[in-house]
Amino acid sequence: MKSIEGFRLAKRFEFGEVEVINFIRDKMFELERKGKRIIRMDMGDSNFDLPQEMKKGIEKALQSGKIKYPPQGGLPELREKLREKLKRQNKIHAEPEGILLTNGGMGGLFNTFFSLLDPGDEVILLQPFWSPLKYHCLYNDAKPIYVSLDENFQLDPDRIRKAITSRTKVIYINTPNNPSGSIFGREAIEEVAKIGLENRVWILSDEPYEDILFEGEHFSIASLPGVLERSVTTFSFSKTYAATGLRVGYAVTGNKDLAETLIHVDRQVSTGVNTLTQLALCSSEIDPNEIERMRKAYETRMELLYQGLSQLEGVSCVKPRGGFFMFPDFSSFIPQKVEGRSFFIADRLLEQGVAVVPGIAFGDGKSYEGHVRLNFSNLNESEISEALEIFQKTFLSAE
Numbered sequence: 001m002k003s004i005e006g007f008r009l010a011k012r013f014e015f016g017e018v019e020v021i022n023f024i025r026d027k028m029f030e031l032e033r034k035g036k037r038i039i040r041m042d043m044g045d046s047n048f049d050l051p052q053e054m055k056k057g058i059e060k061a062l063q064s065g066k067i068k069y070p071p072q073g074g075l076p077e078l079r080e081k082l083r084e085k086l087k088r089q090n091k092i093h094a095e096p097e098g099i100l101l102t103n104g105g106m107g108g109l110f111n112t113f114f115s116l117l118d119p120g121d122e123v124i125l126l127q128p129f130w131s132p133l134k135y136h137c138l139y140n141d142a143k144p145i146y147v148s149l150d151e152n153f154q155l156d157p158d159r160i161r162k163a164i165t166s167r168t169k170v171i172y173i174n175t176p177n178n179p180s181g182s183i184f185g186r187e188a189i190e191e192v193a194k195i196g197l198e199n200r201v202w203i204l205s206d207e208p209y210e211d212i213l214f215e216g217e218h219f220s221i222a223s224l225p226g227v228l229e230r231s232v233t234t235f236s237f238s239k240t241y242a243a244t245g246l247r248v249g250y251a252v253t254g255n256k257d258l259a260e261t262l263i264h265v266d267r268q269v270s271t272g273v274n275t276l277t278q279l280a281l282c283s284s285e286i287d288p289n290e291i292e293r294m295r296k297a298y299e300t301r302m303e304l305l306y307q308g309l310s311q312l313e314g315v316s317c318v319k320p321r322g323g324f325f326m327f328p329d330f331s332s333f334i335p336q337k338v339e340g341r342s343f344f345i346a347d348r349l350l351e352q353g354v355a356v357v358p359g360i361a362f363g364d365g366k367s368y369e370g371h372v373r374l375n376f377s378n379l380n381e382s383e384i385s386e387a388l389e390i391f392q393k394t395f396l397s398a399e
């Protein structure tokens with residue numbers, strides 16, 4: 001990041017990296033400005049609208065005359081509603097004081113790192129991971145320690161165990177996973193919990209895709225004995241309700257000091273989550289069929305994309321079991337001598353009309369060079385078929 005004529009930015013931004021995603025996005029916007037149609041597989045948004053009840057709830061809240069500063073931590077009736085949801089769905093037995101409304105899942109993640117990290121602390125990031133996490137570590141002068149998932153994007157607890165040092169402060173896990181679509185199994189999660197507890201290391205579990213499953217079950221680490229007090233789990237309404245623009249999520253912890261610190265930080269940074277959305281979440285009972293309809297559509301789109309990619313010779317792809325994304329490996333199409341291989345492939349695809357994110361954005365800056373991340377929640381089936389045709393055309397001509 002640059003300083004202008006001696007007006008220096010904070011030192012914490014001198015980590016010498018520019019967010020990878022932006023290179024491709026800038027070019028994409030430029031092409032769109034010139035009138036080129038781009039199929040957007042790059043972002044984390046769905047093309048579904050908000051559930052009906054949520055819309056009605058927002059309209060009602062707007063007329064209520066109650067759109068004032070929210071209480072710290074969130075509206076008590078909403079925290080109570082979430083307490084019941086956590087108990088029923090996640091088997092997490094939390095007190096309302098440990099359930100905090102956040103500005104998206106992102107707000108919970110950022111505030112947790114800000115509350116826990118000192119300079120020099122190490123954070124175990126299981127890669128591939130959603131790229132903002134790395135920046136959250138770097139902003140706090142903490143050191144990301146990259147531990148790779150295995151070839152099926154499953155977590156290998158032994159790799160985590162080997163990465164623990166006296167400086168390890170947090171282990172970050174994300175299931176269902178962005179970008180790979182994998183779901184971590186209960187046994188592996190139990191091992192992570194053991195490692196965290198034995199080594200007095202916090203666990204940060206990021207679970208915004210908990211409701212978007214195609215196979216298997218979602219298991220929350222904070223449901224295990226003793227973990228809630230030593231962890232934060234972040235959830236979000238962004239993905240379940242296709243509500244990314246509302247910017248609302250929640251964090252849960254059983255640690256009183258940490259809960260108070262998270263509230264303290266939130267008070268100084270954003271003074272809470274907008275009251276309108278909180279009131280709407282309190283009053284509306286979302287029809288589970290609406291959520292299921294979206295989940296089913298994502299599954300159909302995922303299958304279509306996965307089957308299409310599987311027919312392309314030279315592409316390898318682990319089939320997603322949840323979430324919005326697929327993380328195929330196209331490396332056999334990239335000439336060996338090319339530098340910035342995942343950029344090369346993303347750039348080629350962009351020129352043909354499909355925007356994707358280069359794989360290198362999701363790890364230590366060296367890994368996943370043959371990969372790209374594809375979002376399938378934002379496209380209908382005909383757009384996915386169109387994208388597959390473009391993949392085929394691009395890669396056949398690369399031979």
Ligand SMILES: Cc1ncc(COP(=O)(O)O)c(C=O)c1O
Pocket residue numbers: 044103104105106107130174177178206208235236237238239244247248249
């Ligand atoms: C893994 C992961 N965690 C957290 C988030 C945060 O989402 P939001 O802030 O919209 O709730 C995202 C969004 O894409 C994500 O992919």
